[in-house]
Amino acid sequence: MHIQHHIQLRPYNSFRTKAVARLFCEPQSVEELTEILKRYPTEKKLILGGGCNLFFTEDFEGLVIRPAIKGIELIRETEQEVEVEAGAAEEWDRFVDQCVSKGFSGVENLSLIPGSMGASPVQNIGAYGTEVKDTIVLVKTVDMQTGEPKAFTAGQCGFSYRDSLFKRSRRYIITSVRFRLQKSFTYREKYADLSRELSGIATPTLTQVREAIIRIRTRKLPDPDLLPNAGSFFKNPVLPLEAKDVLLKTLPDLPLFPAGENRWKTSAAYLIEKAGYKGKRKGMVGISGDHALIIVNYGTDNGKEIVAFMKEVQNEVFRQCGVMLEPEVWIF
Ligand code: EPU
Numbered sequence: 001m002h003i004q005h006h007i008q009l010r011p012y013n014s015f016r017t018k019a020v021a022r023l024f025c026e027p028q029s030v031e032e033l034t035e036i037l038k039r040y041p042t043e044k045k046l047i048l049g050g051g052c053n054l055f056f057t058e059d060f061e062g063l064v065i066r067p068a069i070k071g072i073e074l075i076r077e078t079e080q081e082v083e084v085e086a087g088a089a090e091e092w093d094r095f096v097d098q099c100v101s102k103g104f105s106g107v108e109n110l111s112l113i114p115g116s117m118g119a120s121p122v123q124n125i126g127a128y129g130t131e132v133k134d135t136i137v138l139v140k141t142v143d144m145q146t147g148e149p150k151a152f153t154a155g156q157c158g159f160s161y162r163d164s165l166f167k168r169s170r171r172y173i174i175t176s177v178r179f180r181l182q183k184s185f186t187y188r189e190k191y192a193d194l195s196r197e198l199s200g201i202a203t204p205t206l207t208q209v210r211e212a213i214i215r216i217r218t219r220k221l222p223d224p225d226l227l228p229n230a231g232s233f234f235k236n237p238v239l240p241l242e243a244k245d246v247l248l249k250t251l252p253d254l255p256l257f258p259a260g261e262n263r264w265k266t267s268a269a270y271l272i273e274k275a276g277y278k279g280k281r282k283g284m285v286g287i288s289g290d291h292a293l294i295i296v297n298y299g300t301d302n303g304k305e306i307v308a309f310m311k312e313v314q315n316e317v318f319r320q321c322g323v324m325l326e327p328e329v330w331i332f
Contacts, residue, residue, distance in 0.1 A: 001025070001035050003063075010301060012051045012066065014114065014224040017303035019056030019332070021046075021064040028068045030142060030149060030175050036065065037147040045144060046332065047173050049088070049119030053230050054330035057303035067118055069175050072098060083137060085178040088118025092125070100210045104181035106135040108206055109194070111213040114224060114231065118174040122166045123328070124159045128213060129190025133159035135179045141172035149175070161265075162235055162328055220291045228297040229288070233310065234268040234325040247321060268325050269293040275317045285309040307331060 007024035010016055023043065027033040044062030048054075069087040072095060076083040082104055086095050092115050096107050109130035110120075119125075120132045121139050136159075139152045150172065158165035166172055187204040189195045197212040198204045204212070222229055239247065241262040247254055251274060259265040269292040272278060279289035284300035286309070295306060295313075310327060318324050 001027075001032055001039070003036070007064070009048075009051075009056055009060070009064065012048055012064075013055050013230075014050070014052045014228060015055035015230050015297050015303070015306060016228040016301060017055045017057070017297075017306065018301040019303070020059045022059075022061050023063040024066070025063065026066045026068040028070075030069065030140075033065070033067065033069075033142050033173060033175065034147050034149070036063075037142065037144060041147075047118075047170075049116035049122075050091070050114060052115040052224065053119065053123060053328070054332060055230060055303045055306060056332050057307055058332075060332065065173065067173060067175060069118075071176075075178060080184065081180055081182050083178055083180050085138075085140075085176050086117045087176050088116060088174050090117040091115075092117055092120055096210070099179075099181055100206050103183060103185070103206060105183075105185040105206055106179065106181040107132070108210045109190075109213060111210045112217045117177055121157060121159075121164055121174060121177060123162050124164050126162065128194045131159070131161075133157070133164075135181060136177060137180045138178040139166070139174055140176045140178070141166070141174050144171055144173060161238075161259075222288050222290060222294060222296055227288075229294050230329045232268075232293045232328050233295040234272075234293060235328045236265050236268050237271075237323050237325060238263050238265050239323070243322070247323070251321070266323075271317050271321050271323055271325070272313060275313070275320045277313055277316065282309055282312065287313070303331070 004024045007021045009019045009021055025036055027036055040063050046060055046064045048064055048066040067088040070089050071087045073085050075085050093112055096111050100108050109128040113125050125132045136154045139157055141150050143150045185206045197216055238259045244264045255267045255270055257265045272292040277287045278292040280287050284298045285305050286296055288294040288296050314325050
């Protein structure tokens, strides 16, 4: 068990903000992880995956645990489907790539999402009409309160849009995730942008769907290695019927998607663009000119500057549209 002291977290978050962790470790196995939890039962803890959906505003006076549990294993195979289990430290998109090249379908719409396997159930990653919850069968964790392993079936994970039990309670460290994938594939239209990209192809294959998504995302979303960011910064707001009707009076082309009884999901990017923030820069922080939902870092290492800009965008969207945007990204 190797515990490091006073570690700079800048390389471990895609926004590249600075913060020092008093203690830091990268357990390679579930056994090593439980040992660490036994040794530091009362220490404040922060669990880090790929660091693609969070940033730091201050030093962390506790123990940062960055699971390094790897491996992708075929658990079960029938004529129609497979179950595959992957360690928390596997890179999400490497997993998707492997599934697609083996002809296993179910996660291809989640191509090119940055981050680690362990983070994928936490915020129930989603794109192009698919959420990771649709293919998950089991999430294996270690309970930080008891130090014991605990597995959750998909139904026990409390999944909803960009949310899960793991996000709400922050009590469990995810060590691996098991998926059920199909050995056949038929493309079904779920998302206009994707169908447009595939419009020249009569029956798209799994590989063609992955390639189309990679093209769309590369065009729209800035590469965090070139321009630090954490993907979508805000959640898409869900509006009750009355709020939707009020907003439609001033914004008749507001995008709306049904989100349950009398509830409508709209586009945070659209509202930010309408508020005049697309491509706008304040000092070292701004909104991407390619996609209004992405806050980008032009060169600060101080997370507080990102928070100040976030608040400005929230206040201005609220002032102009009456909707308070909620960050999707975690701020520490
Ligand atoms: N739009 C604008 N201005 C923009 C960009 C988009 O007005 O600059 C409007 C357009 O009307 C467009 C609509 O927003 O049709 C939707 O845009 P997009 O397809 O890019 O999707 P999104 O709702 O902005 C969500 C996810 C993304 C995911 C895409 C594709 C959230 C918070 N974000 O974005 O996820 O890739 O759908 O499915 O739900 C992420 O979570 O980091 C992420 C990138």
